Amino acid sequence: MTQDTVDLLVVGGGINGTGIARDAAGRGLKVLLAEQRDLASATSSASTKLIHGGLRYLEHYEFRLVREALSEREVLLESAPHIIWPLRFILPHEKSLRPAWMIRIGLFLYDHLGGRKRLPASKRVDLRTGPLQSGLKAEYQIGFAYSDCWVNDARLVALNALDARERGVEVLTRSPVLSAKREGKGWIVEIGGDAMIGNQPRLVRARALVNATGPWAGSFIDQQIGGKRDGQLRLVKGSHIIVPRLYQGEHAFILQNEDRRIVFTIPYEGHFTLVGTTDVAYEGDPAGVKISPEEVDYLCNVVNRHFKHHVTAADVVWNYAGVRPLFDTDGSESASAISRDYVLDLEDGEGGAVLLNVFGGKITTYRRLAEHALQKLQPFFPQAGGDWTAKAHLPGGDIANADFTSFEAGLAQRFTWLPSEMRHRLARAYGTRIDRIIGTALSLDGLGTHFGGDLYESEVRYLIDQEWARSADDVLWRRSKLGLHLPVEAQDRLRAWFAAN
Incomplete structure (x- = not known):
């Protein structure tokens, strides 16, 4: 079994893992x-797909988290304007839930906490006529209207992984970590091989190990490392329906429910509306998470309470659910009240084998989380460079x-022969790297x-060669959402093509 040596081994290919790997590589570390x-096969493709400050977190006095998230909106928008763009949110006022003065104060704070520059300010709006109705x-x-941003979450992960690889990171997908043991001043890690491409299991020696396994963070400590799980890590399921x-219109609604939770309705993939999310305590394997009939009914009921057009479970064309790993610092009974802030737990073991556990977090703050992670690791890698990602573009x-x-x-x-909808989709997905798909066509x-x-085949081959796609589902549901648009016959042709290639 071959053995390689790296500075940093990151376990987990979600947004936090790929963000940390990218940041570390840009500082000159071997990763x-x-x-x-x-x-992005779990939580990182199951979000509400927003880059946002978290307006409702103000009610829980999480000002640091909101400030950091708000400041990140425009940093991320600048870094990837093809997969991130501004989105206007409309909050219909319900007197029985929150008084108007409280909402106005909250939106004033929201406008000013994060140093807003590009995005328009909040304002009161008339919902009786016009497109906002x-x-x-x-x-x-x-x-009330305010601004945040939309993000293609799974593509954000893929682009961080792609940028990491172009900076020297070896990215192994479908390669589970089987065990990790401290040895001398580092770790010996056994990694399973990707059978789909014939990779064999391997051993890797690493100076430091990052546990960025999301909802598996606790079980990874228990099973792969042989340590003790932190009892404050709680799993919360969030589900969405399409x-x-x-x-009509390109604005989203933020709807207040009677249980004081909020639900978003967001224009999605041109022809659909995304509705979510729920907050339900979860136990069990995160890989098996599914939306429940009760959650479907809950989301439909929130929609029906606000809109003239009613929806039922029969109207749902697709759904998804994910498990958020949240770090409960104050023993909150309500799943929705648990902080979305992140905790970085650094262990400097005997002999100098370093372990950094990543708990919690939200997609909006992944870049800052990665910065903070590398700052914590800095004493063990004095040769590493400083912060750099705030001014760097993601691929495309x-x-x-x-x-x-x-x-x-x-x-x-340039491409007069490309149908406008196809051109728009490719431009949104790949930005300036669209030329790598068009080629000489x-x-x-x-x-x-x-x-x-x-x-077309050129896009599929690009996703295989550049973005680790190994199956039709990788293409249809993570690198894109074409699974919502292509007829069954087309999806079957793609699966047959993968089987033959």
Whole structure:
């Protein structure tokens, strides 16, 4: 069995793991990342897909978390304007839940805590007429508008992994860590091989180990390391449903429910509305998480309480659920009240074998979490460089002035033969790297096998060669959401193609 030596071995191919690996590589460290399944195959592709400060966290006085998250919105928007863009949110006012003065104070803080520059300020709006009414029931007459950002969460993970690899990180998917033992001044880690591409198991010697396994963080300590799980780590399930589009317009709604939780309705994939999320305590293997009928009913009921057009479980075209690993610092009884802040637990074991456990966190603050992780590890790697990611683009994000509209207009002039919807989807997914998919093609025929819709062989091969796609589901549900758009026959053709290749 071969043995390699690295400075840092990161376990977990979600947003925190790929973010830490990328940051470490940019500081000059030799890094290996191991993921047991596909990139973003769990929590990091099951979010509400928002880069946001967390307006409701103000009620729990989490000002540090909100400030950090708000300041990150525009940093991330600048780094990847193809997969992140501004989104306007409308909060219909319900007198029985929160008084208007409280909402205005909260939005004032929200506007000013994070140093907002690009995004427009909040304001009171009239919901009785015009596009903001958007099918709401007549009882909702006034509301409040504010701004956050939307993100393609699974692609954010893939782009961090891609940038990490281009900076020297070896990224192993479908390669579970089987065991990790302290030996001398480091770790000996056994990693399973990816049978899909014929990789064999291997041993890796690492100076430091990062446990970024998300909802598996506790079981990884128990089973792979042989340590003791921290009792404050709690698993919370969040579920979402996708229904046919509920209203016109590109704005989202933030709906207040009678249990004082909030639910978002967000324009999704052109033809749909994303509704979520729930907060339910979870026990069991995170890999088996599924939405429950009760959660579907809960989300439908929130929609029906606010909109004229009612939805039922029969209207749900797709759903997904994920498990959030939250660090409970104060013994909260309510799952929704547990902090979304992160905790970095550093263990400097006997002989100098370093372990950094990552608990909690949210997708918005992943970059700052990675910075803080490397700052904690700095004493063990004095040769490492300083912070650098705040001004760095993610792959495809080097769009002039972060102006996606002008960028897409330029593509329309260059690729006149590309259908507009296909061009828009490719531009949003790949940004300036769209040329690597188009190649020398001068027509759709030049893109290779046509699977259906606007999916062609050149894109699939790019995802295999550059983004670790190994199956049709990797392409249809994580690197894209084409599973919502392609007919069954097209998806079957893609699966047959993967089987033959």
